[in-house]
Amino acid sequence: MGEVTAPAPPAPIRVVLLSEVNSKFGAPFLAELLAHPDVEVAAVLTRPPGRLCSYYLGEPDPVDLAEQASSAGVRVLRPRSVNDPETVAALAELDPDYLLIANFQQILREPVLDVPRRAVVNFHPGPLPRYAGLAPFFWMARHGERDSGVTALITTPGIDDGPVLAQRPVPLDGTEDAGQIRDRLFSESRRLLREVIPRLVAGDLAAIPQDPEQRTYFSSPGPDDTSINWSWNAEEVLRVVRACHPQPGALIATDGTGLRVHEARALPREAAPGTAHSPGTVRSHPRHGLMIACADAWIQVLSLSWHPQGGSAPSSSGGVDDPDLSAGLVELLAAHTE
Known part of the structure; x- marks a missing residue:
């Protein structure tokens, strides 16, 4: 063989x-x-x-x-x-x-x-x-x-x-x-x-x-796709934040300020302020830091950045759970959300 x-x-x-x-x-x-x-x-x-x-x-x-x-x-x-x-x-x-x-x-x-x-x-x-x-x-x-x-x-x-x-x-x-x-x-x-x-x-x-x-x-997302509308419910807001994470962050406003949310979560009802607030209301909470109201809940902003108009680098970026820092942001944010 x-x-x-x-x-x-x-x-x-x-x-x-x-x-x-x-x-x-x-x-x-x-x-x-x-x-x-x-x-x-x-x-x-x-x-x-x-x-x-x-x-x-x-x-x-x-x-x-x-x-x-x-x-x-x-x-x-x-x-x-x-x-x-x-x-x-x-x-x-x-x-x-x-x-x-x-x-x-x-x-x-x-x-x-x-x-x-x-x-x-x-x-x-x-x-x-x-x-x-x-x-x-x-x-x-x-x-x-x-x-x-x-x-x-x-x-x-x-x-x-x-x-x-x-x-x-x-x-x-x-x-x-x-x-x-x-x-x-x-x-x-x-x-x-x-x-x-x-x-x-x-x-x-x-x-x-x-x-x-x-x-x-x-196609590639545009400013409207990456911007938050605070009249939406919490899940819609968080989907925009998640879609824009880790970069570039979800726009709070499209007026050139470059305010962006990078991380956020919906607060449980028991953690929310006791009185109703219109969507876009900004508050600083001693325990939860920076909070913004949407249609059905309060959103706790965990990470935020903003770019001065015409600038390329953020003037501030990072966590906002420090009450002193978040309090300083309330006036800035209120002008662009309410």
Whole structure:
């Protein structure tokens, strides 16, 4: 009987990762791809020097994908536009099996989409077809979302509308802030990548078209979306605060003062002042500090900052549980809430 020869293991797939240079979504993806034995990272494509994603500005522990890739001996491409003919040519020379997208904020057009031998795969930290577009964490917190998820999809010329390759459901309790939702969905997206890689290696690109009837799309929030209306009930007010946490904070007023609430909670009825007050009334309490009335409860402001008009740095920031400090803020706030 002749010897039985075991089949040769599949050759590693060649991938190019597209991500923002300071992306905390893209950095763990790159680490995962570099460590996988069935993946060869042919290049990382990111933004030109000086172009940073605003999502992560001012956060501790910044990341740099260009440095991360270069340290691993991976080529780094930093074009002005991913759709420029010279960029398309450079990607084609790399002969990738896949382009993988993890938080890259340029829309890929058809010449780029045609570059890889197999597909362009986008990892979206949201439960498509719901929460397509930018800032899904903000909008999930703003809506008190409980039924979330993360998605890998085949990229098409539209925005987040390609067929779904794989998903992971992510239940929420509806009280998480945007930062907590982001951390959770980033972690689940990394798990989804681990599940998808074997399918990419096998060339299994079976995908399910999205139901357009279920699609919801959200753009970046504007001042109206991040502003508190004290005539709302407590849950509506707290959803805005949670959606804007940790940055930039929920606006108390849109008149240029830059007054922002970063953390707050609804006080129980027994802790509220004994007499009724109209929404927007500001009080300093000896035990609860700074309090503002909304439609159905008093909101205790736990963390506040404000920026002088035209200024870039906050003139004050932090906790306001000190009665002396909160008392000093009452006059300032009253002019912008009542």
